[in-house]
Amino acid sequence: MTKKVIGAFIALTLLLGLVAIPFVFASQAEFVVSSASGEAGDEVEIEITVSNNPGIAGFILTLEFDSELLEFDEESFTPGEILADGKVETNFNEPDADVDSIKIVWYCAEDFTEDGVVFTMTFTISEDAPAGEIPIAITVEAINALLDELAIDAVDGGVFVNAPTPTPDPDETPTPDPDETPAPTPTPGDFDGDFNRDGWIDIDDLIWLVDTAKYTDIDDVLSLLDSDIFNK
Secondary structure, three states: OHHHHHHHHHHHHHHHHHHHHHHHOOOOEEEEEOEEEEOOOOEEEEEEEEEOOOOEEEEEEEEEOOOOOEEEEEEEEEEOHHHOOOEEEEOOOOOOOOOOEEEEEEEEEEEEOOOEEEEEEEEEEOOOOOOEEEEEEEEEEEEOOOOOEEOEEEEOEEEEEOOOOOOOOHHHOOOOOOOOOOOOOOOOOOOOOOOOOOOOOOHHHHHHHHHHHHHOOHHHHHOOOOHHHHOO
């Protein structure tokens, strides 16, 4: 009899454990900071999005970055449409606010359950920023309308600073050789695909075609093609 009671108790315990498993392993909301790129002095737009939203009634979102490399434009801050029913508070205008940190509080009487863009904002890359990535770290604390604290997965983003495009020195522009005969420019009906007139249709002709497309409207280049090029 005792063994049967123990066995029934064990079975009931396992059953209750199986019932609880879906709640333990339920997916959690994910807040993600997007990535952007630009050169020193450029403005870049950053989005913060949420997915796997289980229902959120309030959150505290903090962004941390190097303000010497990224300048936050307060006027660019725009809440997403999915937050339209709530209220937003920020530390933008607080005199003692940390310039390397943005804190945003959003709250509502009811849960919002949509996925999508939470906020958009613009940063200006410092003129002195070196090439490479400037991280933007994010932390989020959130609750639902039942005041339960929610598990949040927060994914950092950042801004990648591209190396500046070098400006050609006009003194280094090669001078054309006066003895060099420029390659003839084909005209419609005046060629058979042998662009460089060496008697062969090969990779050299393809190089000419691609190079010409860099400086000539592609429609004009394509108009030079003749069906004979495919029959050689």
